[in-house]
Amino acid sequence: MRTPHVVVVMGVAGTGKTTIGPLLAARLGVPYAEGDDFHPQANIAKMSAGIPLDDEDRWPWLDAIGAWAHGRTGLGGVVSSSALKRSYRDRLRAAAPGIVFVHLTGDRELIEDRMAHRQGHFMPTALLDSQFATLQPLQADETGVAVDVAGTPEEITARAVAALDALEPTSPSVP
Template sequence: MSTETEPRTEPRVIVVMGVAGTGKTTVGPLVAEALGVPYAEGDDFHPAANIAKMSAGIPLDDTDRAPWLDAIGDWARGRAGLGGVVSCSALKRAYRDRLRAAAPGLVFLHLAGDRELIAGRMAARKGHFMTTRLLDSQFATLEPLGADEAGITVDVAPEAAVIAERAAAALRRL
């Protein structure tokens, strides 16, 4: 029998979620390393049409997101019992429900932060298809984790290593 203070020993699949620019691609691999599991970049699961649309500054709709979410869900299901970390904005509860339907037992790490901080980070990055033009639509779409959803929320103001350390410690206690 475990207590709340004992760390989890069985590997879990973690979805690092949040609006663009919160550091999912930076923090995700650090959390995976700390937990000793592989990392998958959620952007790699997007069909080419989605990337073209976002590169043009056009927000994706639910129809666009469906095959992307299904591909991430398939990856997560394949990692059940083995553990893993995957980045995925998962902004709406319905998206997270779709992921959980594919891979029950998912845990979400919501990277959250101030819009101005995130916009500044997005403006500084080079060569990414997601531009600051889409940030307002991302915040408008965001539905934070519900009290009944397995997961944690971590503030993105500190540096990535600190965020990852805090996240990994909290995830071990879930």
């Protein structure tokens, strides 16, 4: 049996990271950590006010996620993080080499509609444009997969598991 990896479920706001992350963790038999829980209160206040975070805001947040991922190295885990820029993913990989990314992708209209209908989240739909403007999709030298978010959470999770299984020798074991 191969050692499980730490999987970062990434993507713009509204793609379903908080929904798919726990489902994926359950399928992989590893713990889940909600990336939003690693934000300092100042970041949450800024986003709640409709102000996009800048890199200086994000570094401590990414470092906290990276520390969690580092602690799960060799044990496996799933954590959500927008990880929109290559530099953010590089920072996470520096903290926990071997991270695998699941990039949730989808049609902007679908994502905006889902954001408009979710309850109790601090990220307003108004920030979606800034998220798409910042997004740098996974590059060929980054270990990860892109998964379309059309369909039910169970369908999306099944596609993520299948895509992870299809990765060459670094794929996590699925019970």
